[in-house]
Amino acid sequence: MELAVFREYLPAYARAALATLGIAALGIVLATAVGLVTAVVQYAQVPVARRVAAVYVELSRNTPLVVQLFFLYYGLPKVGLVWGSGTCAVVGLGFLGGSYMAEAFRSGLDAVEPAQTQSALALGFGPALALRHVVAPQAVALATPAFTANVIFLIKETSVVSIVAYPDLVYVAKDYIGTDYNTAEALFLLVVFYLLIVLPVSLGAAALERRVRRAGFGA
Amino acid sequence: MPTIRSPHSPRVAAATVTVLAALAALGGCGSTQAGDPVTSAPAETVTSAPAVTTEAPTTATGSFRSVADIQAAGSIKIGVFSDKAPFGSVDANGDYTGYDIEYGNRIGQDLGVTVEYVPVEAASRVSFLETGKVDLILANFTVTAERAEKVDFLNPYMKVALGVASPEAAPITDIAQLAGKKVIVVKGTTAETYLAANYPDFDVTKYEQYTEATSALLDGRGDAWVTDNTEALAWTKANPGFTTGITSLGPADTIAGAVQKGNKDLLDWLNAELVTLGAENFFHQDFELTLEPVYGDVVDPDELVVEGGQV
Structure with missing residues (x-):
């Protein structure tokens, strides 16, 4: 591997790392929002919406992201909907991540002892208030x-x-x-940049996990 | 549901970084000691081998097979395109077909072995050879100086220039018209290199697969697709509403097969084979069989075909 090659490639990798971070951030925000709505709809057993949520979760969790992205980017234009690669990437991540987030939130909600809700109701909380002030903090x-x-x-x-064709780290490496056919250098930088992004997270x-465990209630 | 304890701790992270640094040191980032098995690209190893080390050619990359090895094994692995009609594609029966495939079949026949076709992408052609995944690449591989540093090219069997495909409604007939427009290319093609070197300001979107690039053009994601003129002509002929507004752009290049760097035995055999094939006008027959149905009278065979390895 050649140091000069690394130096030449660094600026493009740095730009691509920002692009990767950008869609990751937007995708995670969208996934969290979708997940919250889905989890609450399922927890509160909202009639029709609950079935829709269940179908969405199965569809999203049982198809690979590559397939979802292909559908968004190459499939939708056939029905007249042309989204750019950035939009497709964020929507894809939100669609995939939403169901995983929903499952995470739902398992948190389910793990709160039913006695907590019952006690809150007995003390005169309404169902919404009980969810907001008693169940949700523990579920989080x-x-x-x-x-x-x-x-x-x-x-x-x-x-x-x-x-x-979204210009992320893999796009630049490939x-x-x-x-240039500098395969070793390009792949090594790819590993380094993903570690730089993911390791701090x-x-x-x-x-964060250590903190919230200390703040646990009851169980 | 049980919560899973995260295995991450600052100590684990530090260890990861250490391992990575060790890897980098092992790879000799920056150091260029001759004979170091990882730093030496195959190109260097072969030329420097007599002076420095004898263990070189097979270390960092996959090993290559001589003609005798291939004949003993009974089959040759040839990397071809699977999505680039009429040069290399898979037909409705799952069989490989096209101009490159006819050539590959004939090589297998004359070697007395069966041919095992391996689908490759444009950008992976060099690494498939370097890692010994295939013995030979016949994937419409344009000869360039950069590529010749990494692989050994045979003598050519075709010549080519770039072409530009665009919608008939908004045809691109001059390369200057592409300034400020969206240009589609396939990664690892000569079109990408040519645009980067000559028109660095163009807004270029790069796809991995030919089918992805053509889909993007069909869906209106770009104003033009720059690629080999042969591909542009073939594709626009099959896709009404699109035209090859520029049929000859950039320097005229040649297309040749390639073997792993240093595989002189196979290279010599294949170059001799080209002379044999030239004597019987093999590639003109190949053209009639695979390309003429596509190009019709748009292309004169002598503008495309190279016989005997001599331009």
């Missing part, structure tokens, strides 16, 4: 490890968005391999 703490695992999972899943997640 319980769901945190699963949530952070999903965040890291979604960051790593961004590595397939180059199939819809481009250099295809034009992992450490932050571990710290």
Whole structure:
């Protein structure tokens, strides 16, 4: 491996790392929003919406992101909907991540002892207030490890968005391999840059998990 | 549901970084000691081998097979395109077909072995050879100086320039018209290199697969697709509403098969084979069989075909 090659490639990798971070952040925000809505709809057993949520979760969890992206990018234009690669990447991540987030939140909600809700109701809380002030705070703490695992999972899943021509880290690495054939250097930088992005998130997640565990209630 | 304890700790992270640094040191980032098995690209190893080390050619990359090895094994592995009609594609029966495939079949026949076709992408052609995944690449491989540093090209069997395909409604007839427009290319093709070197300001979107690039053009994701003129002509002929507004762009290049760097035995055999084939006008027959149905009278065979390895 040649140091000069690394130096030449660094600026493009740095730009691509920002692009990767950008769609990862947007994708995670969208996934969290979708997940929250889905989990609450399922927890509160909202009539029709609950079935829709169940179908969505199965559809999203049982298809690969690559397939979802292909559908969004190459399939939708056939019905007249042309989204750019960035939009497809974020929607794809949100669609995939939403169901994983929903499951994380739902497991957190389910893990809160029913006695907690019953006690809150007995004390005169309405169902909404009980959810907001008694169940949700505990569920958030319980769901945190699963949530952070999903965040890291979604960051790593961004590595397939180059199939819809989004210029992320993999796109740049493959481009250099295809034009300069410096395969070793290009792949080594790819590993380094993903570690630079994911490692701090992992450490932050571990710290967060330790904090919320201390703040656990009851169980 | 049990919560899973995250295995991450600062200590684990530090260890990961250490391992990575060790890997980099092992790879000799920056150091260029001759004979180091990882730093030496195959190109260097072969030329420097007599002076420095004898263990070189097979270390960092996959090993290559001589003609005798291939004949003993009874089959040759040839990397071809699977999505690039009429040169290399898979037909409705799952069989490989096209101009490159006819050539590959004939090589297998004359070697007395069966041919095992391996589908490759444009950008993976060099690494498939370097890692010994295939013995030979016949994937419409344009000869360039950069590529010749990494692989050994045979003598050519075709010549080619770039072409530009665009919608008939908004045809691109001059390369200057592409300024400020969206240009589609396939990664690892000469079109990408040519645009990067000559028109660095163009807004270029790069796809991995030919089918992805053509889909993108069909869906209106770009104003033009720059690729080999042969591909542009073939594709626009099959896709009404699109035209090859520029049929000859950039330098005229040749297309040749390639073997792993240093596989002189196979290279010599294949170059001799080209002379044999030239004597019987093999590639003109190949053209009639595979290309003429596609190009009709748009292309004169003598503008495309190279016989005997001599341009």
